[in-house]
Amino acid sequence: MSADTAEPSPAAARPPHFLEQIIEADLQAGRWGGRVHTRFPPEPNGYLHIGHAKSICLNFGLARTYGGRFNLRFDDTNPAKEEQEYVDSICRDVKWLGCDYDEGPQAGGLFFASNYFEQMYRWAEELVRKGKAYVCELSAEEVSAKRGTPQTPAISPFRDRPPDESLRLLRAMRAGAHPNGSMTLRARIDLASPNFNLRDPVMYRIVHEHHHNTGGDWCLYPMYDWAHGLEDSIEGITHSICTLEFENHRPLYDWFIDAINEGRGPDSEWGPRIHHPRQIEFARLNLTYTVMSKRFLLRLVREARVKGWDDPRMPTISGFRRRGYTPESIRAFCEDVGVTRQNSVIDVGRLENACREHLNRIAPRYMGVLRPLEVVIDNWPAGTVEQIACVNNPEDPGAGTRDVPFSGKLLIERDDFMESPPKKFFRLAPGAEVRLRYAYWIRCVSVEKDGAGNPVRLRCTYDPATRGGNDPPDGRKVKATIHWVSADHAREVEVRLFDRLFNAEQPGARTGDQFDDLNPSSLEVLRARVEPALAEAVNTARSDEPARVQFERLGYFATDPDSRPGAPIFNRIVTLKDLWVKEQKRG
């Protein structure tokens, strides 16, 4: 298993990307006292997806590269959407990815924005007293109506309310004296700014709702723009990395911290200045044939179009985990796609490739037949069973061999036989000869069919001189090797095959509704027949991680948690590359 540990050190092999360049320049300039401290700040309102994985790996990787720390922080400022279930799943996913926030050299810790509510509130009162914030009694609809246009300013009739009065109202808001939506605390910035985010943004709104962490302590909840920079500041974050759509929010991020710091200093009545991190934006990950929005994924789950957040077809981290992806391969993928400020769409095939690359190194091989076709070997000595030694992993010489029983009644893959094969079909056909992997060469002498004309049994002969699958002395050649199982020894197992969830490269591009591009047949469940050693290996596997194996010539498979003792279920993680499929599509 030594191949498993070989993961290239990411930042070493390539030129530094723009974030690394920024950090190196900051380090060079002595900013932050040489510290690097990053964070991943999810809102617990859904499960993490592969796009989040990129952000997690980025933030954690930066901390690792520069000997810094990495925090996991829940940005839990909206109780209406957040749940403990999501908190739990996020913690698990981040750890599974190998980005440990509470153990190891990068451990910065686990935090909740909601634990800072008291501190944030004190700063809010400070801004009110400084005349930088005021209580506004406009309704949401009125604010919207008075937003103005890019050219005309917004209108806010309460912005000149005296600080004392705002302070009194703010305290009443906090005390629960007012219903949802009746008033807000707003920052007094610039009603005419072409950046709408600066048109006196809301800092606090009233939400009478139970919070997963603070329970009923608060009915006043901070908005993202007010809260986020403060969270970063409190934790001593140096580089606050977020996605491109927050670019227009950066002036606000800076404004709030500057507003708090105004008048602060060593001898100030307000206290010392607070830490001011730097927000930097990068382009989020997009994948072909994939929808990444949490809202949409939630809909898939709620409308039962998939079996849950961890359905192996979902682009969630838990979905990939259940499907059988390794964290190593997801990390390698995130490293591979790079970090820039350009919007892009990555070919989902690259994720699959990263997975194949890792699994090829570590997955033991077995033989299994998905759609069986019976083969009877006419000249096989009746009643005899031979044990065939099979290589466990050609990529890993230390993996050894196992015995697979061989007999006169076999099962092969339906796709490996064609009655009237095209020119480039090298497998079994009437009169044709193939190698059974590690076993013998067989020749098809006749085909038995059912009433509908479908082949149900192949009658073949074997060549004893090809024992072990080796070339016979007469110099004969075969162009194909196929997999097989002994019919009477094979175990039946459930296999789940997945196709992409969407038929369109960019779901929703056609009609505007991503649901219109859902692939109706993205799941196929089969009863497959596998060699006995596989069934045994699975029973002894650890339960916290799936057993991952290669079915020779078919793909990589992982045991699903639905498995029961003696009744394993295999998810196909990804197929092997298949040039024959490509050849067929070419026509």
Place this chain on the structure above:
RNA sequence: UGGGGAUUAGUGUAACGGUAGCACAACUGACUCUGACUCAGUUAGUCUAGGUUCGAAUCCUAGAUCCCCAGCCA
């Protein structure tokens, strides 16, 4: 229409005034007891138009295209 960003082979991504390189995809071929893996090779690119310069993907000017922004979401 206002503001903020981005444009380099099919897709991604380097090159930071000095030979446009890499990965994936595609296509050839070699190897092969997995039509896998591996290896070798081929095709193919600086959004446009001007300018500065001995020299421009890089700097300047003008334009084009795409993305984001008018939640009491994050």
